[in-house]
Amino acid sequence: MKYERDPERIRRVLGDKVQFIQGDIAVAYGGLLAGVGFFGGYPITPASEVAEGMARMLPRVKGTFIQMEDEIGSMAAIIGASWGGQKTMTATSGPGFSLMMENYGYAIMTETPCVIANVQRTGPSTGQPTLGAQGDMMQVRWGSHGDMVAIALCPSTVQECLDMTIECFNLSEKYRHPVVLMTDGEVGHLREKVIIPDEDEMELFERIPATIDKDKFIPFTNSQTRDSKVPDFPAFGTGYRTYVTGLTHNKMGYPATDKQKDHEELITRIITKITDDREILTDVEEIELEDAEIAFVTYGASARPAESVVRMGRKNGIKIGMLRIKLAWPFPRRVINELSKKVNTIIVPEMNLGQMVHPITEYADAGCKIVSAQKIGGEMHLPDELYKILEAEL
């Protein structure tokens, strides 16, 4: 049967409005609320709970869950299902995310909406399966071969795992782009309070279907019905008879593998359809920044010890603030540049050997000192450790 979102049934399956659940389960909840109709996944620590949640809940709202043969297949299946007109999702961790890169690129090239939750763990390779990390922040941005952009969100709390999964779907549907929730093993396995939004407390963006005459429809160009670089979506089975290929294609979707202009036009459009909206996509949280002279710039799990340190520092009279990046890619260039002109020093705590510190350095004013605070091995900074790093910069 074909999936149709049934809000009443979804709420019934999710249960109580206030719950104490793990981040991974909150991701599954967010997917269900957003209206995911197909989930394809493969077991991997620390992301398996997302698939387990989906396996338990999705059939009960008439959606389809399939445990695929691997992460390559998972990514392929959700793209196939998306062309069937459904909202689709998978979840994985580093090793699986590496396998997904092939079809992540395919989804970008073919402008296929879908959502990937990457519950990051340490790497390279198998690394520390049960422990959290933030080592894939560059992989999500640059992981496919060729020119690309990413849309990636970073939850710091279990509630954000739910809310941001919904947001991932909205952005994915709006821009026709694979959107990645960059969570991690720490937040993924943490239990916290979650409030499940009611139907009128959520905004859902639905993919804009192709509606114009079939013989006038051009599938891979600016929308023919709106002022947008995102074309309207000709779901399979709706009579548009669209040819979708990962090869460079012209506006009609036909391969144009030896044509420089077609390639340039296509790639420029699928990149600028997102980067043109950089300001709209900027999503940061500011804590104690009004009079700050020194600031943390953080994202995801590592924002949590930093926030503790901001409170400790303020108690001790240090003018410390924090900018938390909620949407990491496209990178919030303007906000970082403005902050760098306001504070003397920016400290970037990360659970890696320095990844987001690179774009921060790139877009910060040259007069601002950038300090990379690194911790690897599956643990985030202890507040005391981070406090010492802060003190050293005063």
Next chain:
Amino acid sequence: MKKEIRICGFGGQGVILAGFIMGKAACVFSDFNAVQSQSYGPEARGGAARSEVIISDEKIGYPRPTSCDLMVAMAQEAFNSYRHDIRDDTVIIIDPDLVPNHDIGRLLYKVQVQKIAEDLGNKIVTNIAMVGAIIGIDDTLSPEAVKKAVIDSVPKRFTDLNINAFERGLEAGRNARPE
């Protein structure tokens, strides 16, 4: 107010569930914030296991305990391994039958929660009896809120058994004195 609690034992004893119930009682059935984390991996399958809960009336930043206010041990191995970062004023609760070597030169609460469970006819509720004992000793959470969390978290057909274990543990906890 901020309280950091570590419950440890061996895998299969239900220490994760015990922590989960306390966290749920704190933020679903009371007006606190709470986070619960756990050791995960080989440890959760038979070796020493631990579950950590932070309860606070403020937003919780760093989600792991930085110092333990309350340390609960239900197995010797766990008692030995997870004590390294406790303070002088950390409250320690143990089941002396499960942690026979507990003479570390300081006072601690001893509650025979496994015996309570055995008396009720099922060792499986040892963890819930221990939750009761914790609530009897530490007054952060109200027994009513925790009871609701217990009912919400155990299979329906075992509600009575679990509530009995909780009540008896609570009583034993209230009567316990550091020794």
Next chain:
Amino acid sequence: MKEMMNANELRKKYLVEDMMPTIFCNGCGHGNALDYVFWAMEELELDLDKVAFTSGIGCSSRIPGYINADGLHTTHGRALAFSTGLKAARPDMDVIVFTGDGDCTGIGGNHFIHAARRNIDITVILLNNFIYGMTGGQQAPTAPIGSIATTSPYGNIEQAFNICELAKALGAAYVARWPVSHPYQPIKSIKEGIQKEGFALIELMSPCPTAYGRRNKLGNIEKLWQWYDDNTILMEEYDKIMDYGTEEEKEAIKSMIQIGVFQDEEKPGFFEAYDELVDRLIEIDDKKAQGGK
């Protein structure tokens, strides 16, 4: 009875004019296979708005681009995984996969195994030409022992992949193998495959004079077609000889490629089983919601 179109009328109806000419070389069998699929669809009176064609990478995988229907030209070897998702989203559509021997059983082997094992309700047209044609003639998993390819210049020493036997063992609902040199049997099998609940594999032996034939003294298309006739045997005949033949007769057919319908079973496809699971859960949930137990 429905009046049949001739080949030209068929092509006009089903082909995308803007995509002509095809990339196929002279003597390539893929055009024949495409024609057979058109015949099968015409006989089944399929609505082209409700058929999706998917493919991976390779010569055969270019075919969906030539058909006037929805087409998903995916990554190398992954077509079956894409198709699994597509079919889940649109169970009302027929999903037909074009794939090659390298695409399906080399890089895509694992997806093939699991799509067949799950009995996913799709029809796979596997065009086996013993070679990686598009990349210029490298050794395929299906290459006969001794055959020459650019990456086995001294002759292939690996056993050839028997795809149909594997599909059979995995419990695929329908499995058949035919050379494209005879039209009737492939068309019949394609029709049966499309109509079949569950996974249908139709392996069509399709000649590649350019990349395979030229290197293996079979560059002339007549020779290649003759090779099919000389080296294939109907499975029924094969069994008969193996049961009752002389040692000499057995020896003569031992290394021949069997053709025919290897498996044809009625059993629920994956999505039928999944729908049953959903119905069972919905019934329980709805009863609970109405206050029952």
